[in-house]
Structures are given as structure tokens and as C-alpha cells.
Amino acid sequence: MADDVFEARYLDEFVALTLAQVGEAAGLTADEMRELIDAGLLAPSRAAPTAFDARAVVVAREASRVRREFALDDVHSVCVVMRLVERVHGLERELTTLRARLGPG
Amino acid sequence: MKYRDYYAILGVPRDADADAIKKAYRKLARQYHPDVSKEAGAEEKFKEVAEAYQTLSDAEKRAAYDQLGRHAPGQDFRPPPGWEQSFGGASFGAGGAAFDDVDLADLFAGLAGARGRSRRRGQPMRGRDFEAAVQVTLDQAYHGTEVELDLSVPEFDEDGVAHRVGERTRVRIPRGVTPGQRLRVPGKGGKGYSGGPDGDLYLDIDVAPHPVFRIDGLDIHLDLPLAPWEAVLGTELDMPTPGGKVSLRVPAGTRAGQQLRLAGRGLVRTDGKSGHLLATVRIVVPTVVDDAERALWRDLAQRSSFNPRAALDQEAGHGR
Numbered sequence: 001m002a003d004d005v006f007e008a009r010y011l012d013e014f015v016a017l018t019l020a021q022v023g024e025a026a027g028l029t030a031d032e033m034r035e036l037i038d039a040g041l042l043a044p045s046r047a048a049p050t051a052f053d054a055r056a057v058v059v060a061r062e063a064s065r066v067r068r069e070f071a072l073d074d075v076h077s078v079c080v081v082m083r084l085v086e087r088v089h090g091l092e093r094e095l096t097t098l099r100a101r102l103g104p105g
Numbered sequence: 106m107k108y109r110d111y112y113a114i115l116g117v118p119r120d121a122d123a124d125a126i127k128k129a130y131r132k133l134a135r136q137y138h139p140d141v142s143k144e145a146g147a148e149e150k151f152k153e154v155a156e157a158y159q160t161l162s163d164a165e166k167r168a169a170y171d172q173l174g175r176h177a178p179g180q181d182f183r184p185p186p187g188w189e190q191s192f193g194g195a196s197f198g199a200g201g202a203a204f205d206d207v208d209l210a211d212l213f214a215g216l217a218g219a220r221g222r223s224r225r226r227g228q229p230m231r232g233r234d235f236e237a238a239v240q241v242t243l244d245q246a247y248h249g250t251e252v253e254l255d256l257s258v259p260e261f262d263e264d265g266v267a268h269r270v271g272e273r274t275r276v277r278i279p280r281g282v283t284p285g286q287r288l289r290v291p292g293k294g295g296k297g298y299s300g301g302p303d304g305d306l307y308l309d310i311d312v313a314p315h316p317v318f319r320i321d322g323l324d325i326h327l328d329l330p331l332a333p334w335e336a337v338l339g340t341e342l343d344m345p346t347p348g349g350k351v352s353l354r355v356p357a358g359t360r361a362g363q364q365l366r367l368a369g370r371g372l373v374r375t376d377g378k379s380g381h382l383l384a385t386v387r388i389v390v391p392t393v394v395d396d397a398e399r400a401l402w403r404d405l406a407q408r409s410s411f412n413p414r415a416a417l418d419q420e421a422g423h424g425r
Contacts, residue, residue: 004275005275006274006276006293007277008277008278010279010375011288025231025234057305058307071130071162101326103319103327103328
């Protein structure tokens with residue numbers, strides 16, 4: 001079994017997934033998926049307007065995780081939390097950039 | 106199988122209603138969720154709380170859990186006789202299902218309604234996705250590498266009982282991965298049900314700190330120490346990069362803090378996207394000089410009209 005080597009792929013590598021496939025991977029219904037699209041958290045791949053890439057799976061799974069872990073009742077609350085978490089991650093990336101540029105001490 | 110008292114973990118009585126359970130969970134989630142809390146032990150505490158809520162918030166799982174009876178936390182136990190027939194979904198073989206390798210959290214995962222959706226036997230369903238954290242060195246991130254992963258994954262038997270099994274998987278990490286990046290290994294997650302596709306394995310990449318290079322996206326930063334005469338006169342030197350040494354021309358008049366860019370010498374992905382190597386100049390001075398060197402420095406100090414604090418003097422005297 002360990003002799004076979006499996007390729008790990010970038011998430012933005014184009015993989016044509018349907019909305020249903022993304023929803024299934026994230027454990028979300030079609031209606032819930034459409035709510036995420038309406039809220040601007042999900043968008044089809046730029047390469048094909050009706051298909052989604054693997055990043056969409058990550059975002060959808062994240063939405064599912066946030067709803068589950070904070071016991072949120074509605075997608076609006078999920079969107080607010082995800083935007084805040086995204087802001088925190090952005091600040092952490094800026095901090096990493098500054099540390100990389102300034103170096104130790 | 107070790108017992109965990111989910112009611113005690115959430116701080117609710119055993120007859121608490123669904124609203125009380127949800128309220129108790131939300132309060133603990135706000136306190137311990139890793140996205141909002143950095144206190145020591147918060148992540149572990151959150152996992153415990155989330156596991157308790159996942160069971161007690163589902164009517165069927167809660168009923169199954171209550172029927173396990175009460176035990177001391179951490180105590181080894183087995184479900185009471187008849188439990189499997191009531192909640193296992195199908196009859197078990199003689200001697201009952203083996204529970205030694207079953208985790209309490211996984212025990213209810215095979216119940217109908219698990220994962221938020223009902224499952225009818227025979228209906229194709231996609232397998233679960235797995236996640237694993239992988240740390241690589243900067244050299245491995247730059248060149249790509251193969252890693253062997255030892256995963257402990259739940260595998261459902263035909264009666265829907267989840268057993269933890271060890272699975273070893275060898276994965277090729279492409280070159281050019283960055284800290285915090287997530288990769289996908291298609292089809293290496295949980296097995297699909299009734300002919301459904303297998304889930305995927307997601308890898309969270311971490312790159313170990315390097316003594317010289319610092320990563321920022323696909324760019325690589327390092328400090329470039331120069332002697333004062335090298336900065337003034339310019340020089341040519343061998344610059345270390347993750348891909349080997351390259352020759353760098355330092356122009357005359359290079360200042361401290363200035364960034365010298367080597368285009369395309371950062372991390373390079375397999376799809377061709379690449380970053381740059383950015384060397385930040387640091388002027389370093391010799392701290393031990395002999396008499397002859399000291400004399401040369403004194404001579405230069407007397408001959409030069411250079412005032413490094415000219416702008417400072419001007420700013421300090423502004424408005425007088």
C-alpha cells in the first residue's frame with residue numbers, strides 16, 4: 001500500500017465540480033449552497049461559469065464548519081463570522097510578511 | 106471504549122432540553138473555540154465540548170447515548186446487552202461487535218441522521234474527507250518531496266459501527282508549497298458508501314523556520330550583510346538561494362535597508378507561478394580593527410564630507 005505514491009494538488013488547480021458535488025463534499029444542501037453564493041462567499045470558477053474549483057470545496061466546508069462549531073442558525077451569521085475570521089487571517093498574513101521583511105531582532 | 110460524561114462536559118443536567126443544551130454549548134464555544142481563544146488547552150477543551158454537543162443535540166444520538174448508562178469518566182465500558190440491536194441498525198454477529206477499537210465519538214456516527222442527513226441503505230454516498238497536518242523543511246517546500254502519512258481514520262463496518270484503523274499513505278508534495286497552504290489528495294479520504302465516490306484527503310502544510318531564509322507567499326527574504334566599502338564601491342558576490350548559489354552584482358552606493366531583488370528565484374510552483382528572492386541590505390562594521398585599519402578609518406573620517414545626519418539636523422531645526 002505504501003509503495004503507491006499519490007499526488008497532492010493545489011486547490012486552485014482547475015477541477016470542474018458541479019454545485020451539487022461541492023455541496024456533497026461540504027455536507028450542504030443545494031439551497032444552502034445557493035445562499036453562500038448569494039452572500040458572495042462562493043463563486044464559480046473563472047475558467048468556466050457553471051463549474052467550481054477545489055477552493056470552493058474549502059470555502060463551503062469552512063461555512064459548514066463555522067455553522068456547526070458555533071451552532072449558528074442562519075447563513076447570515078455564518079457569513080459575518082467567516083468575514084471576521086478572514087480579516088484575522090489577513091492580519092496574520094500581513095504580520096508574517098512584515099516579519100519576513102524585517103528579519104529577526 | 107472509554108466513557109465520557111457529555112452532560113457534565115456541557116454543564117447541564119441529564120434532563121436538559123434542547124434549547125438549554127444549545128445555549129450551554131454556544132457559551133462554551135465562544136470561550137474555547139480556537140478561532141477566538143488562544144488560551145492554553147482551549148483547542149482540546151473545544152474538541153471535548155463539540156463532541157458532547159454533536160451527540161446531545163441529535164435526538165437519536167442522545168437517546169442512544171443515554172441508553173449506554175452512566176459510568177465514571179474515563180472508565181472502560183461496553184454498551185449494555187440489547188443496545189446493539191436497538192441502535193446498531195442490524196443484527197450483530199455472535200459475541201457482538203468488537204468495541205475495543207471503537208471511540209465513543211465514532212459510536213454514533215453510523216446512526217441514521219449522522220452527518221446531518223438521513224441515509225437509506227443502498228443509497229450511494231460520498232465518503233468523508235480527511236485532514237492531516239504536514240510539516241516540511243524549506244528545502245522540501247522548494248524542491249517538492251514525498252511524505253509518508255500515518256492516519257488514524259474511522260472505517261464503518263456493514264452495521265454502521267465506526268472502527269479506528271491505521272492507514273499509511275505516501276503522498277508527493279509538489280514544489281513551491283507555502284506555509285498555511287492546503288493541498289488536496291483526490292480519493293484518499295473515507296470510502297464511499299453503496300458505490301458512492303471516495304472522499305478526499307486535505308493536507309495543511311507548515312514549513313519549518315529556516316536559519317537564513319524567510320518565506321512570504323512565494324517570495325523568499327533574507328538579510329544581506331555588506332561591509333561599508335562593499336556598499337560604497339559596489340561588489341559582486343555569491344548569493345545563497347534555496348536553488349543554489351547565484352552571482353549578484355551590488356551596485357555602488359547601495360544603502361542599508363535597500364532591497365535587492367532576484368526575479369523568479371523564490372518558490373516556484375509546478376504550474377510555473379514563481380516568487381522572487383529579496384535580499385535586504387544590512388551594513389555591518391568590523392568591531393575588531395588593528396592599528397593600520399584604524400588609521401585608515403581616521404583618515405577617511407577626516408577627508409570625507411559625508412554627514413549621515415544631515416536630514417536629521419535639518420528636520421530638528423525646522424521652524425526655528
